[in-house]
Amino acid sequence: GAAPELVSCPAPDGRFASLSAQHPAAAWFERAIHDLWGLEAVGSIDGRPWLDHGRWPVLNPMSGRPVRHGTAPPQPEFLDAVGAGVHQIAVGPVHAGIIEPGHFRFHVVGETLVRLEARLGYTHKGTLGLMLGKSPRAAARFPARLSGDSTVAHSLAFALAAEQAAGITAPPRAVALRAAMAEIERIANHLNDWGFICNDAAFPAVHARTGVLREALLRACHVAFGHRLMMDRVLPGGVATDIAAGGLGLIANALASIEAELPALERITASHASLQDRLVSTGIIAPELAVLLNAGGVVGRASGRAVDARAVPGYPPYDELEVVPVTRAEGDVAARLAVRQGEIRESLRMLRIIAAGMPEGEIMTPLPARAGEGFALAEGFRGECFCWLRLDDGGLIQGAFLRDPSWLHWPLLEAAVRGNIVADFPLINKSINGSYSGVDL
Numbered sequence: 001g002a003a004p005e006l007v008s009c010p011a012p013d014g015r016f017a018s019l020s021a022q023h024p025a026a027a028w029f030e031r032a033i034h035d036l037w038g039l040e041a042v043g044s045i046d047g048r049p050w051l052d053h054g055r056w057p058v059l060n061p062m063s064g065r066p067v068r069h070g071t072a073p074p075q076p077e078f079l080d081a082v083g084a085g086v087h088q089i090a091v092g093p094v095h096a097g098i099i100e101p102g103h104f105r106f107h108v109v110g111e112t113l114v115r116l117e118a119r120l121g122y123t124h125k126g127t128l129g130l131m132l133g134k135s136p137r138a139a140a141r142f143p144a145r146l147s148g149d150s151t152v153a154h155s156l157a158f159a160l161a162a163e164q165a166a167g168i169t170a171p172p173r174a175v176a177l178r179a180a181m182a183e184i185e186r187i188a189n190h191l192n193d194w195g196f197i198c199n200d201a202a203f204p205a206v207h208a209r210t211g212v213l214r215e216a217l218l219r220a221c222h223v224a225f226g227h228r229l230m231m232d233r234v235l236p237g238g239v240a241t242d243i244a245a246g247g248l249g250l251i252a253n254a255l256a257s258i259e260a261e262l263p264a265l266e267r268i269t270a271s272h273a274s275l276q277d278r279l280v281s282t283g284i285i286a287p288e289l290a291v292l293l294n295a296g297g298v299v300g301r302a303s304g305r306a307v308d309a310r311a312v313p314g315y316p317p318y319d320e321l322e323v324v325p326v327t328r329a330e331g332d333v334a335a336r337l338a339v340r341q342g343e344i345r346e347s348l349r350m351l352r353i354i355a356a357g358m359p360e361g362e363i364m365t366p367l368p369a370r371a372g373e374g375f376a377l378a379e380g381f382r383g384e385c386f387c388w389l390r391l392d393d394g395g396l397i398q399g400a401f402l403r404d405p406s407w408l409h410w411p412l413l414e415a416a417v418r419g420n421i422v423a424d425f426p427l428i429n430k431s432i433n434g435s436y437s438g439v440d441l
Contacts, residue, residue: 014038016039020044029407031049038063050121051121079107085110086114100435115414116417116425127146136391137236152178155235156234162367165390167368177363185380185381190343190381191213216253224244283332284416285303289415294408299412303335306327321350323346333427388401409434410434
């Protein structure tokens, strides 16, 4: 495929031409642009606030000319219930579990869902503003915490963008270690999602076993890299630390245990009739809708889109690992689970190749203090993590944007629940597993 290109457009008088009428996936971005920078997307299909719930101390905090809020905070705006017998159910932002906050407004007839609106923004941290004026090395902790379960992937996208802006590349050993950490993160999260999908379908036995396997892998990572989630290990220029003595063996043992148990876990999941009844034909995302909303990652591949940033546009060392996206066509919960299962096997395959060919040498290249601009994609367990970065003449961050793949997946959740019953919402939601924090910035 063609290499991605960075395109800019002027915004005279604080206005720019909307893309959302032709590309609906742009709608949430346009709403966020207005909230953060005060720029208006002319012709947007949805002009409501997104991140700003009216409780920030200032309007448009990234605009360079913020002003104080002068009115009482408005209530979030939702679409009206329309149609005979339609009523609304409001859920959140506080939920009955240790999960992130988000508000869901269900429109239902009896037990059947006819519409869902998600309202996020409750975990807004001001991440983009906190990065400004810092060196890429000093700012690296912010993308690492954008969505903690994707800390390696977001750190990698940020590092690749910073290296492009600075005109350097990471040493070969650092490149290999980054890929190893990224694939370990993918396996750990796919195991977690596999277990929780089964648990939400009232089949906790698989959840218990995947939890044990994941925990062993995270403990091995703590020994090998000094952090269970490998947070702050990937930095612009390379990696913060090499594998500790004894860590490689622990990781190899944890991965061997996972590979040994995969056939039995897959067989149990596939053969349990009541579980399959909950998964098959539930929460279908049609292939044409996945294309329209540019869905990537597990969600896109389970609806027939063979997209994977490791393959196209690609980045080292995946150009030497023959990445083949795992796809399904059905687009339901069962398909999304099957893609995760296949990707665990693919990650195990690639980790064997990475370990066998691990280069010796340095793990860090210094970043020069220079002006530049860079952008990069890194394939996380949810999909493509994107980073754009602009550096000033002193090598400090002048502008930045981080995009979690969940920006493109939450709208698909709204579509996937239609026609399903309310009781299936947690199952569909977990099968998509959008990040709240990753979108809230």
